[in-house]
Amino acid sequence: MLETVHVPPSVDEALLALRDGAVLMGGGTTVMPQVNTMPVEFTEVVSLRRAGISGIEVVDAVATVGATTTIAEIGADERLAFLRPVVQTFASPPLRNLATIGGNLFVPQPGGDFGVCLLALDATVAVAGPAGTRDVGVAEVLEHGVAAGEVVTAVSFPVPADGTFFYRKAMRRRYNSAAIVSVAAVLVREAGVVRSARVVLGGAGSRPVRAKAAEHALVGKPLDDASVAAAATAALADATTFDDAFASAWYRSRVLPVHFRRALLGG
């Protein structure tokens, strides 16, 4: 049963409050449903709402986004306009005013749309802990989380050049639905040929999945129907699709190549 909700005014005080095994809360969108509907086993919650770690900075084309920055705040920032397709397909407007980018790293698929994007963007996560702060790759955080007693304070990523970020999320409804599958990619082209590719799949594993076979199929090729079709088929080798209330594993695998193609070529 919940006995205390801490609302520390700084990260340092949040770290102190976490010492006794409290549960961290960002926007509340995953912790509060538990508090509301079940006899929770944890007794303390530490809310980061007033810890002073929200806000967006863009310096030399590198964005640093404080962990408690909401999805709506990201959607309203002109400098991060490339993320609008992600924001606008993320849950509903009232939820976007609560959900935070830091919290979204810990939401399992098929939620956690920003985890999929941040992995494609090769983001770095700033983590504060009792022993000090450290920077860690987002892949590590997505796979293993952070240690008990640590707090994610920010994520940073290079803002991709125009036309190099691709995103597609297939949903059961047009708005406010978790992903059937999603695809995020950063593709850099030179002289008509894909020079580098980072492609990430959502809804294709319990966590966002780097589609290395698909990346390999794209690099060195023009971004056209043939190369994307080959990469879309290759992406299936990277995916471990699953059943849930939104779709079956069979269906996810069936439509993944279709949405992969639409992510990269439109349509």
Place this chain on the structure above:
Amino acid sequence: MPSRVIELVVNGRHRELLVRPGMSLLGALRDGLGLTGAKRGCADGSCGACTVMLDGKPVLSCLVAVETVDGAAVRTVEGMAPDGPLTELQQAFVDGFATQCGFCTPGILMAAEALLAENPEPTREEVVRAISGSVCRCTGYTAIVDAILAGAEARRGVTV
């Protein structure tokens, strides 16, 4: 830890209330202050029935631990037309038969108010997007979207 005293400005009025640890803003409004307009539907952020304005932005009040928003300004459906006639938006819901059971209506009104505050002349698509967090199991949404568009027109002074 025992319950705590929290201050909120609710519909323009300063309020103090005692809250137990983990109490949601929705619980504080309904059980603490007797404002039962916002509804408890799913309790997990899926239905939108508890939508209220928190510091000017629509949020799902069931997902907000009230202790984390001590001092905040909250607006609920009760604050839309406290003593006077209904607002244009509310009147459009009445005139357009945009409610049946009424359970989703307060949340949809708040989401629609937030939309019109930002965008007084929304398209149909923008209305659909704005209320996409609210579930209505009666109307099929068409009458609700029509009412929001009509309410927006009335607010702009357009005579139909």
